[in-house]
Structure formats: structure tokens, C-alpha cells
Amino acid sequence: MGASAPERLGYDRLPMVLAAFLFGLVVSAGATTVAAVRGVGLWRQTKSTARTFTSELASFEEKSARTEQYLAEWEGSSKELEAALARLRASRARLQVLQDALERAQTRLRWLRVFVPR
DSSP states (O other), rough: OOOOOOHHHOOOOHEEEEEHHHHHHHHHHHHHHHHHHHHHHHHHHHHHHHHHHHHHHHHHHHHHHHHHHHHHHHHHHHHHHHHHHHHHHHHHHHHHHHHHHHHHHHHHGGGGGGTSOO
């Protein structure tokens, strides 16, 4: 009964188990380090992407506001153009009435040309 602990358990490769444990510990530490470095890189990339996205979103909002302003100006100009077009149509109608009246007057007075010397 005075045997050592490895002999009592019947296992004689304690140095191999210790080496495997240390190897696993080193691999785990390395994997944790790689994961931490990649996590920091991902966090930095996320911050950069967020800044870029926010900047582009602000630019889009500015362009959208400018487009809305241009549309409002276009709508005002369109209304002014429609009013001017209505005035033009009324003026053309009056002109046509005056031209028709002049033509009728010329037709009625054509017979007078015989009596008027040139």
C-alpha cells in the first residue's frame, strides 16, 4: 500500500497527459488571442462602416432635400407657365377675333377700291 498515486491508479503516462494538457492550453490561448484580434478588427471595421454609412445617409438626405426644393420651384414655375399660357390663349383668341373683323371689313370695302384713285 505504499505505492505512489500514478501506480495506484494504474496509469504510468502522467508526463504525456501533462504535455497534452499544456499543448491544449497553448492552442486555446492562441485561438483566444486570434479571436480577440479579429474581434477588435471587426469592431474597428464596424465603426468605420457606421461612419461611412452615416455620412452617405446625410449626403442622401441633403440631396433629397435639394431635390424636393427643386420640385417645389418647378411646381411654382409650372403654375406660372400655365397662367402665362392661359393669358397667351386669351390674347390669341382676341387677336383672331380682331383679324376676322378686319378681314370682314376688307371684304365689305373691296368694292370701294374702284372709286378710290391709287
